[in-house]
Amino acid sequence: MHDLKLFVAPGTCARVPTIALEEIGVPFETELVRLAAKQQKTPEFLAKNPKGKVPTILIDGKPLTENVAILTWLHRTYPDAKLLPETTDxxxxxxxxxxxxxxxxxxxxxxxxxxxxxxxxxxxxxxxxxxxxxxxxxxxxxxxxxxxxxxxxxxxxxxxxxxxxxxxxxxxxxxxxxxxxxxxxxxxxxxxxxxxxPSVARAMQREADNIEVLKSEGLYLAPK
Ligand SMILES: N[C@@H](CCC(=O)N[C@@H](CS)C(=O)NCC(=O)O)C(=O)O
Missing domain, CATH: 1.20.1050.10 (Glutathione S-transferase Yfyf (Class Pi); Chain A, domain 2)
Structure with a gap:
């Protein structure tokens, strides 16, 4: 079993691998990146993803970036979840x-x-x-x-x-x-x-929880 930690921020494209992980059903942790506080540009985060973006996933401690790569890895690692249709072609x-x-x-x-x-x-x-x-x-x-x-x-x-x-x-x-x-x-x-x-509803709930955290810290930027 892999140790999976996904760096996310509400409303961002990190929602897509969150949905994928919820669909797969394996345990995973998410860590909120406070974009309004530029946490994605801190040396600590840049060491994981020099592009300073979410999503970033740590797979057994090793970072993988880019949705295309993350989703492809998830699909190949957990084929039973059928994140993409089965094919031998x-x-x-x-x-x-x-x-x-x-x-x-x-x-x-x-x-x-x-x-x-x-x-x-x-x-x-x-x-x-x-x-x-x-x-x-x-x-x-x-x-x-x-x-x-x-x-x-x-x-x-x-x-x-x-x-x-x-x-x-x-x-x-x-x-x-x-x-x-x-x-x-x-x-x-x-x-x-x-x-x-259900996987999408759970991913949205994770975002809603993170929005509450950001609001409590004065770091929530509502879409406008
Ligand atoms: N090509 C990347 C795009 C990632 C991306 O643009 N993420 C945005 C959120 S949707 C981000 O982290 N923005 C923060 C910033 O640019 O400072 C992927 O598909 O993973």
Missing amino acids: ELERVKQIADVAFFSATVHPIVTRIAMPMYFLDGEGAYDRIRPKGAEAMGPVMSMVNERLENGPWWYGENWSVVDGYLFWAWWRITGVGYSADQFPNIRDHAARIIER
Whole structure:
């Protein structure tokens, strides 16, 4: 059995491996990283992840970073959890990695423009100028995702996968700051469906608990 410690912060993409770990059902610990206090840039944290980001996971004390790698490791280490569909076809296996990478490398950067426009421009102008550009870029991406969900309740049709967890996080993040769900009814329904999943509910509860900790310390930054 591996000793697993996941560094997390509420509302971030660390939700995706948290969902994966809850789905697997192995014991794991989470440690809250206080982003507002720049804990991710402290020498102690940078020694684990020089990029200064969550998620970071310690596997038997050894760090692994990047959602694509963390989710791939979890899937390969705990195949019974079926985080991705079972296949013996090497091309299919790599295509599944492409799906995870799509959310990490294509969707996530656009999410950041919408949810965190202040990373790109100082002052209130960020919200008027960067956020609409992000929304414009997100339109075709979410249209494609919405169309894919015509084939079933989940990304891979009948089978839930961690890609659904990734989509849920991205969708929750952008709709949480006002991105309209109206154009994309399949994704809206997907979000309503996934929140009923026990692993997702448990991951959300962990975040809610951490939000309370941050509030008590005056370090909670509500999405706006
Ligand atoms: N490519 C990385 C992205 C990680 C990332 O951007 N994490 C954000 C939260 S969603 C973070 O830690 N931000 C804190 C910072 O940049 O200071 C992955 O997929 O794991």
